[in-house]
Amino acid sequence: MSFQDVLNGVQQAAGTVSGVMSAAGRLLDALGLGAPSYQDQVRPASFRGIPFAVLASEGSFGRRNAIHEYPNRDTVWVEDMGRAARKISLIGFLVGDDVIQQRDQLIAAAETEDMGELVHPTLGTMFVSLITLRVTEKWDSGRVFEIALSFVESGLKEFPSDTTDTASDVLGAVGDANLATAADFLHQVADAVKQGIAIVQQVVNTVTKWVGIVKNVINAARNLYNAVRSIPGTFGRFHGLLDSGSSSVAAPRNATATAVAVRLAIAQGTQARATVANNLSSMSLAAGALSSSSSTINAFSSSVQTVVSSVLSACTSPLDGINALTQLAQFTPPVLAQDSSPIGQAMTAAQNATAALLRRSAVIGVCQASASYQPASYEGAAAMRARVTTLLDVEIQSAADQGLDATYLALRRLRAAVVADLTARGGKLSRMTTVSTPVPVPALLLAQRLYRDPARADELVQQADPIHPAFMPVSFKALAQ
Template sequence: MNWRDHLIEASFRGAKFKVLDASTEVGRRNVLHEYPFKDTPYVEDMGASADRFTINAHIVQSRDNDWDYFAERDALILALKTEGPGTLKHPFYGEVTVSVEGMVPITESFLEGGIARFAITFVQAGESIFPVPTVDSTRGMDTVAETAINQVGDSFVSRFTAKALSARTVVSDLGKTISMIKNTVLSVRGSMAATVSGTLATLNEMKSTITTIVNSPTSIATFINSSISSALSLIGDPIPVTGGSMGGWSGEYEGAVVSLPEDPVPLRLGESEVRAMVELSRFGESITVDDPSMYGGLLEDITVNSYNTAVEALNREVLVDMVRVLAIVNAVRVAVRVDYDSYDKAMEVMNLVVDRIDELLILIGDQSADETYADYDVYKRMDDSVYLSLVQLRVTFIRIMKQIGADLARVVEYRVPPAVIPSLVLAYERYNDISRDEDIVNRNTPAVNHPGFLPEGEAIEVLSE
């Protein structure tokens, strides 16, 4: 065996590159003390110096990348810019945990063409000896979510007017709420059939009690909270509640809340649940809307021409507000529990939820300034605390999702060589893990319709590490 047999393919965070030459610095952190009138100095050993690895790397067009080096270059640039230590596969020293030191010059020229040269300095990275604060993302998010639930519940109870003349509308609206929740439950993928069946049965049972609660704002608020919470039983465990406190208000309705799991929720199930909750937050759209939700929840407009119809319309708006806010709050609670497989997927879900929060903030802000019913001495009086709690929910959610995404691999483009290559081979060559072949296939369906034949010469998506 000669020295070439010991070499390994160079990469950083899974992004591969070629090495022209490399140098390494090792040593001790010695401090030299030279004293007046003393001929012999004293050397104080302060411990080992951090090893430094300087690598002159390059990525060049070749048959392996279909004579296009841009994707591999960009993958390495992304790896170098990613926060925190990463694994360097050094051709001479094997796997080392390192951090990038300083800036990395990248040279490309028309004279050479088809090659990018990198001058990279890595420094050895160890574990911190000091305590590192950790963030309990689920508990922190639940605390902020609970505040939003309390605020919207209190706002509902203070703004809703129980009147016999509007009872029929309330019964109809609550019935349509349950119907839309059932439709979103049926849209969730990855849940057990028995769990779905049990959730639908619970919702049907709740629907049968609607006529008994329409004269009590606290009971209606509790009913809405319980019905939306029941939809989360697809990923959590229902906990019966009788006449207790549901958020910041107290009700007599016998319902259920759901204890969400501490363990990560599988991606397919969790993402599907988040999307269902975001869709539910569209409840109450007018039947004249151009792009209605496929899950229902459309309501006929109420013609306001008297005090009673103004109260009826305001009750409708208050009810719709509560359904929408509770739905998006639960979307947030689920989103921070999902077991994401990549940074890109985590950011995709975050942006989906944040975009909807922004839309709700605009709607709530517009309602607060709306004096449509003032002629009938009926005022919307939207509580600022609901708006502010949603703002805080948004800020906290973005911060936690970015923390979750920071440790995840990125989705990068990989160009399949113009030859037959199975996903199993690519998984082994790229990750040294043949079990990753399923992820490669799933990530690129339908472009990849057989694991034994990746599309020759075409670009597919893979994880950076």
Template sequence: MTWRDNYRQASFRGVPFFVADASLDTGRRAAVHEYALRDTPFVEDVGRKAREFTLSGYVVGTDYFAARDALIEACEKSGPGELIHPYRGALTVSCTSSRFTEGRDNGGMCEFSLTFVESGQQRYPSALTDYGVKVAAASRIIKAAAVDDFVGRMVVGGVPQFVRDAAANEMEKLADILAGLSIPGAASEDMASLARDVAVFVQAIGKLSADPALLAETVVSVIEKLRTTFGGGVKVLSVLDAIIALSPDSAVAGTATRAQARENGKATVDLIRYTALSEKAVAMQAIEYATYNDAIEAREAFSDQVDVLSESAGDNVFGALMDLRTVVVEAVPTADRNLPRLRSVQLAESIPAVVLAYRLYDDLSRIEEIVSRNAVRNPAFLPSDRALEVLTDG
């Protein structure tokens, strides 16, 4: 291919003209710092210089006036426009200077010199919300409210042993979940570390139940360790969901002491569930969701859990729960996440996966995605008796 094959008809804002010669002024911008008693200056590079294009050209013809006036109008119009440069193709530029020359000796033509400067977009500083920080802050608030609520409801002084044991019984439910958990892909040393923490926790349950503040601190610490040890995300969501699903023993409160025992047990379960919910919010925000639909499904399930827990929550915890849900709705998924979406495709007849990948995406690398998402046994025969799930751009 020669330069003639790449040569293009010049125009500005759609007005064509002929070019005699073209030049480009470019380079680097520099701030020259000259210092006293020093012979050589320091030259500071402050970026590329704006490219300046100069075109010397003409319009010609028995009625060149119309072409000349249209070009003058294009050069005087405000804002950037598209320049078709004969040697450099399409450019977005602003015309900074235009000089038109006409004379008796050159009748029927107008010569001119046009100067253009490359034009970019005006950009303004914009603030981006750090949803990780925002969710973590809401999580801390609800844990603090949950601890205060628990300490205020627990009664362990001047009551029979079975009243104090009510909290210990509920703590053992949490210990059972943690002791029996299995997290796919988790490192053996991480599992061993958590197992040691759980063992210490189990041994101390009886003693902790006599000190509500220390017990609350320990519960929060153990559940936080669960999330931080395994990096959050999908690895721990199922475990946290199991903890959130805990329910207190429904013993009949026949006397005041039995009523307090039941309240102690419920307060303990509430603390555990509120803490697990707060950690789940942090874990959810950190997940890289495969599709927009997955993110919305996770968010709606979280909202349902908030609804259940808020039914019997005290005022402070209730407010913290509502704030946490608001933040999670904003963060899962964030507005700037352009996630692909699921849609259904019903085939009229069975076709190979390669054909559908070409039809939908013009991309044969998507074959495996179609096959695995729909659990297709033979890629050569996509089923036509059921709708297929496929992804679309976000």
């Protein structure tokens, strides 16, 4: 039938709905857009790539139900326990002059370990485990072997696991520690500020010293270096060589895009530093507004924690944040002249309490950053764990000596959370090993030799920090796996 004949049939049958539907179907068939036939949908059967013909197929499907029966109850409760395993049975044959070789290949596939891919004529591709393969040979069938196969749909070997989100535990302990340190600071300072403006001024002086350290840390040139270094691509990796005047590294292919990325990184850093500066001003104002009212003291404590959070946000990476806050956590106020008067004692108490609040807030910020820090190796995780716990131990001991029970207990819980987090994440990482070569070789060659993966050359460059990636040091530390 020609295409024109089909169009004529459509026009003639347009008077009835059924005629239109029938004509539309014929039109689609003529255009090759009609529904595929049954034969078009049947796929050649195979198991692990070994083809065979299928005469009959049978499948078992449904749900796994546990039937619960109870005394004096006419009905039962059927508990749905999930989808039942799909069971497939096929009856077919192998044919050809090489039927013996076909049979041997199918037997080898049947005896292969683990699940395999089955192409079912109508169900499509499935991953199954073969239960049985039966082969029947008859003398009067010649080069035809009858086969019967039974399969069960299979999945990956998975076991229930009870895992703890250790990073979330750290963040939760961080919040508790901030609340505890603020509460203890309130109890320490509330009575002292009643002594007069001199006590408040001493708090302001202590804060001013700490503000100067924060500004030095945030405005350090290293922050700009790290911001540019974080730019993806070759420029971010080797910009230090370009800045040093080395011409061994080619300029970026897209200079305009690189320039935009650099300007964006600088702008973001400038904005982050401005945010820190604004928060520092707010903290200084809150210190000057201290009174015996708990609201003013809590406002000051909150402003200190805001400064710590903004310092973390201004840092390019969690490691940069840890480095910056470590400097703030080592703050020591100037020693006051000996004064045994009530005013002198109150000034000393206010200064010590303020310095402790500033240090502890910074240490808690270090713990917060450690939850986002991703160590590269087992040794790196252990080193970071020791670094953070050393800072915590100093403040835990100090809180215990001052009788600050809430701060002491909160910092102990925070320490346990940090140790658990870095231990859990570090335990999954590879250890470091010493890589030694007789002569300098390219990073690509070493990556292929060590890991069978040239893409890890950048990782080796980061570990070894060579003069040029084509000339790696003859000895350096790298991941063992």
